[in-house]
Amino acid sequence: MRHTTHTTEQQQHAAAAVGEALSARGLWALQPGLTRAPDIPGRIEVILTDPGPYSLAGTTMLPLTTPGEAAALETALRAVDITADADNHDEHIARSARLVFQTPDDAHRFADLVWQEMPVGHRAVHRLSTALARAGINSGHVRLTDTGIGIGRVTARDALTLIPLLGGPHHPRLRARRQTDLKKIAASLRHWLRPLLPGIRVTQDPACRTCINEQQREHALLLGAAPVDDINALAGALEAATRAQALPEHASPSGNSRAR
Structure with a gap:
């Protein structure tokens, strides 16, 4: 041989x-x-x-x-x-x-x-995790649950990145580090997610500035679970958005990506 x-x-x-x-x-x-x-x-x-x-x-x-x-x-x-x-x-x-x-x-x-031979749930978890990561969003919390696929914790900073990818505004006046803006960020993310994830729950998860174990954590949002088909729809939307961002027309005349 x-x-x-x-x-x-x-x-x-x-x-x-x-x-x-x-x-x-x-x-x-x-x-x-x-x-x-x-x-x-x-x-x-x-x-x-x-x-x-x-x-x-x-x-x-x-x-x-x-x-x-x-x-x-x-x-x-x-x-x-x-x-x-x-x-x-x-x-x-x-x-x-x-x-x-x-x-x-x-x-x-x-x-x-x-x-x-992989079950569809595992495929969907991997697809969404990959799509989020390619969009520059921490994807470490996506997981299978008893009720579907949970997205888990998303920082307020990542939420402000995610909203425009879903077709929403850039919200230049909202600040991820400002707890008083967290409610508005949650409402906006919920609004732009719901066409893809109709039953999604988005709740505020502010950092505790006086808790020893959470002093370094950012303000965040907790996203609930969604069915596999909805998760695949979200992943597909993110894949399309990141592909569109990579096209030449999304670059500035100097060749650099447009600032956000």
Whole structure:
């Protein structure tokens, strides 16, 4: 069998694809990367330290506790053209698994499989988180809930960034650091979100300037949960807005982005 040499960039790109897919699925994994073992140089390794349960390709992937389960996973992956070695990373924990992909193509096919089998809720969380991040908005609080997908805490500063992306005004007179403006910011954000998220709850969450644990926190708003379809609609609107901002006509004559 002919050996194919892959560049470090190709390997790192494949490792990143695996990491993004597993993270979107909500699995806790150590950052995938190249193996350092001298007997398998240049292969791509990922260690999952998640209790699961999680199945892929019709068989158990987490928890991976016995050699038989590892062999079954390898067989299931080979059936979909993915060559990987599987084992329990730490026999004393019984909650971790280790996968070593033979080539970057195997790693990419594995990432594709994770995406293909991913529930729609996880996909929507990842899509909205990505759309918010690309818009420069902290997306660390988007999560699955019992009632849909919760957006969580959004700082007043990020809310003022979000409102124009939804078609609203820039509100030059409102100040994120001024608590007396928080009610107006909340009302405006609620108004511009509701065409996409009809039942969304937006409540004020002012910073407590006398509380030791919250002295560094900004004034914020708490956004409730919304159905998956509504969350996808919001993500789509943000994606369109950020694409529009990137067009040449949104730049000033000097070539710099228009100040906000």
